Amino acid sequence: MKIKLLLLVAIAAGAFYAWRDMPGLRNKLTGTVDKYGGWTESARKDDPVGFIEYAEAELAKDLAAFEQSRADLAAGKKSAEEGLIQNRTMHTAAVELASEIKIEFQVAEPTSSYPVKVSGKSYTREELIEQVRLILLERDSYAAITKEYEEVIDLVKAQQGEVLTQITETKAALTMLPAKKELARIQKLTGEADELLSQVRTLLGENQDMRDTLGDSPVRSVSELTNAKAAPAAGDGPNPMAFLQD
Numbered sequence: 001m002k003i004k005l006l007l008l009v010a011i012a013a014g015a016f017y018a019w020r021d022m023p024g025l026r027n028k029l030t031g032t033v034d035k036y037g038g039w040t041e042s043a044r045k046d047d048p049v050g051f052i053e054y055a056e057a058e059l060a061k062d063l064a065a066f067e068q069s070r071a072d073l074a075a076g077k078k079s080a081e082e083g084l085i086q087n088r089t090m091h092t093a094a095v096e097l098a099s100e101i102k103i104e105f106q107v108a109e110p111t112s113s114y115p116v117k118v119s120g121k122s123y124t125r126e127e128l129i130e131q132v133r134l135i136l137l138e139r140d141s142y143a144a145i146t147k148e149y150e151e152v153i154d155l156v157k158a159q160q161g162e163v164l165t166q167i168t169e170t171k172a173a174l175t176m177l178p179a180k181k182e183l184a185r186i187q188k189l190t191g192e193a194d195e196l197l198s199q200v201r202t203l204l205g206e207n208q209d210m211r212d213t214l215g216d217s218p219v220r221s222v223s224e225l226t227n228a229k230a231a232p233a234a235g236d237g238p239n240p241m242a243f244l245q246d
Helices: 002-021 023-030 041-046 048-111 125-185 191-214 222-227 240-245
Strands: 116-118 121-123
Touching: 041 048, 041 191, 048 116, 048 125, 048 191, 048 240, 116 125, 121 125, 125 191, 125 240
Parallel strands: none
Antiparallel strands: 116 121
């Protein structure tokens, strides 16, 4: 019985100190925080110090996450730019090789003077047609992946601008909050300060939206971009004879 009594006293003491020292908890227990854990206007006014302490902790986490995302986006953009250059180069090579084969075909076709040599290799008529078919498929694939990389880079650039905005606003809020917290401790919050707290609450929501958005990175590797494309159905793809005879 004595042990149970001591345990109850310890629990009661812990609850008292939590009530006294954790204003955010105090508001949750009294129902001044909404069911989603966000601070209502009433909660901010009842316990501005608690809200500021909560906001400082959350904004610090947001800032760290945004700084990491900024670095990740920069690395992703560099990788995408490298992929873009690589695929543009391969697309250009495919276009030039297809054109070279087309010239050889149009020279040989009227007199059936096969085999013909292309890039040091001899081709029969059938082999030449099959070769150009494969090159045209690769040409179109490189063109499609190049377009994907261009879109990825544009999206990353837009996200970089949005992340920089959130970093700037978050840093500004973190700079101002300590002074407002001291004012709140002595119950001297002005209407301007209360407006700031409302803006901070809005900023917390915007930061969460941004973190959700950044969770799905658009940056993918060449193999991922290639695998994301459906394989052409039978009969699809470029017509090699139409290309060669044009």
